[in-house]
Structure formats: C-alpha cells, structure tokens
Amino acid sequence: MRNGHAITLRALAALLAYPDEELRAALPEIAAALRAARGLGAQRRGELLALAEELGQGELLDAEARYVELFDRGRSTSLNLFEHVHGDGRERGSAMLELRERYQRIGLEQRGHELPDHLPVLLEYLSCCDPAETLELLGECAHVLRKLGNTLAHRGSRYAAVPAALLALAGEEGLDPHTPVPPPEDIDKSWEERPAFEPPAAAAP
Template sequence: MRTDHSLVLRALSALLSYPQADLRAALPDIGAVVRTVSDVNATTRDELLALIDELSRSDPLDAEARFVDLFDRGRSTSLNLFEHVHGDGRERGAAMLDLRQRYLDAGLEPSGNELPDHLPVLLEYLSCRDVAEMRETLGDCAHILRAVGNRLLHRRSRYAGVFGALLELARVEGLDPHAPIPPPENLDATWEERPAFANDRAPPCRPSDFRR
C-alpha cells in the first residue's frame, strides 16, 4: 500500500509537536501511517516507529521535558527554520512575512501561536500541496534539516528519524552520523494537534523562501 504524501507529512508534523495528551492519544494512528510509508527506507521507518514507541512508553512529564530540552533551548536544534539562516537579524522578519504570504496565496490561513517558519507548520502546509512542491521546498531547506538532524543524532535522540525521513522524501542526501557538528549557520546575531491552517484550498504559490 502506498501512503499519500499528505498523510505522511501530517504524521511527521505531529511527531515534531509538543508531546501533550492529544498527541499521545494519536500515536497509534500515526504509527499506522508510518508503517505504510513507501518513500523512506525500512531503517528510517523503524526509527520513526521507535520514536513513537518511546513517546508511548515515556512518562508524560519526561517526554515533555526532553522535547523542551531539545527544541526550545538554544538555536542549534530549533524547529524555527529561519533562526538557522537569519538568527535575530532584520532579514528574518521580512522572510517570515514572505512565508506567511505564501501560505495566504495558497488559500491557507495560519492558526495557532506558532511562527510561519515553525517546521511542523511548514509540513502541514506542504501536506496540502503537490509532490513536486513538497520535494522542492524540502530540498531548499535540506541544509537546515540535515544540520539539525545530525545534531540530534549526535545527542542520540530518536527525533533524528523525522529529519532523516524528510530528507528521503525530498530525495536528497541524508543524515550522516559521522558528520562534524557545526555551529548554527549564517546567524546575523548572538495526528491531532491543532491544525496549522484553517482550510485546505491550494492554488499555486510562490517560490521557496528557504534557499541559501
């Protein structure tokens, strides 16, 4: 069985969401989607299932603490993509507005409190788009996904599997457990989470904002 890429992207988006009660309740459904993924290799699929199993078995407070430690403390593994490109520089604000407009041009109204460059939000957007745009956009930000994924590998986090899966979906070079861990690059200065969008209309959108 071949899984529609929209379901796969929503599953990966959910796995990168804060592991509160509604996510834990959805883990069996997310696992069912992951088991049918045909665009990632068996090893990556097993890594995703291991992450799901870890989240299922973990004490909720421990799972939440691990998530905060990984993704909310410092920039090196931030899920806000433009932090890795612009830091706190003025260019980040302009890029954020452009990305939000890209969502609006596609007929998708961002909801919730996350910024437009938050990776789970981007993945939900791409889940409403075609495969070609999905691969192009993930390819454009592959250098960020790879850097974050390699850092997670270095920290022996099962969340690295999500980044490996995204690189495979983009059909680009994957993670490297032996890669040196660089500092955050180009800094200008020192399923059922709430949906990221209010509807699923999808006319053409503008080129990616994630190129180097």
C-alpha cells in the first residue's frame, strides 16, 4: 500500500513539472500509474489522464510556453505554496528553512533550482513519508491547494485536476470553480522594482 501511495504522489508531481521532452517521454508510465492509483475516484482519475494526454499533444514549445504563462507569471497560480500564504514577507524565508530541514531529516538533499515550497518538490518528499504524515501535511495545505485549484479551474486549465486529486487523497473538501478568484495579475506592475528611497521634497519657492 505504501508503494502505491508513493507512486501516485510521484505521478502527480510529474504532471506539475515543466513539460519538456523528458516529461513527454514519461507520460505513458505516468498514465499507467494513475490508472492503478487507489484512493482516486473515476472522475478524478479521468481528469488526470486528460491532463496527461493534453501534455503529450501539440508542439513542445507551445506546451512549455503555456506552462510558463500559467505558473510563472503571477502569484495566484504559483506552485510555490508559501507565496500564497506569506507573499514576499519575512515569514516565508523561515518557513522554507524549516521545510528544507524537514527534508534533510529523512536524508533528502534537494537538487535543482526550485524552492523547498514548490509543490512538485513537496510531493516528492511526501512520497517518501508514511501515509499518515502525508495526509496530515496535505490537510495543512488544503486551503492553499483549494485556492490554487479553483483559480486553475476558473481559467479552464486541466492542471486543476492535480490539486483536486490531492484534496481527494487527503479526504478534504474539493474544488468549487464558482468561487470568486482574483483576476490575473499585471505582471509588469506586480514585479516592478520600487525605488529604495523617496524622492527629495521639492524646495519651497
């Protein structure tokens, strides 16, 4: 049972990875793991398989561009979970440090450039944990997963299937695509560099 738990989480993590040639080559294996996954109803499984099929279609560059536009150009669909909770606040740094130490305690050393709170990274960690700990941590993240999933569903993205599946595995309330979500951010305004100092006051005439 534990092995099936790990395979399912790794398959879900893979679906959220950058859709490069390596991911496309692994899609048949990912789809097979999803078909065998326990704890997912027919609807959730069908949505995930539809996402896997979509990721294998069309030009690779188009799939990569859609991924960047969706996940890397605004906070509301960011896969970095603490960004939804702490924004750019100081608390996010300490939360990520604590999460990194949690990974290291079971002998995991993170590779690559992603932050510790990146959802696929977290799922890889959970695939190495006891199922009870997985349920606990997914429950703690449920409000963020639901917010992310609702936003993706509102935009008509099949990626919403992954947060929906995680909520189902955790026994949490599912998505509600009718929930109001914030409009897409203006990336130029949300990431513009603000001056460090106020300009000097104009001299009195």
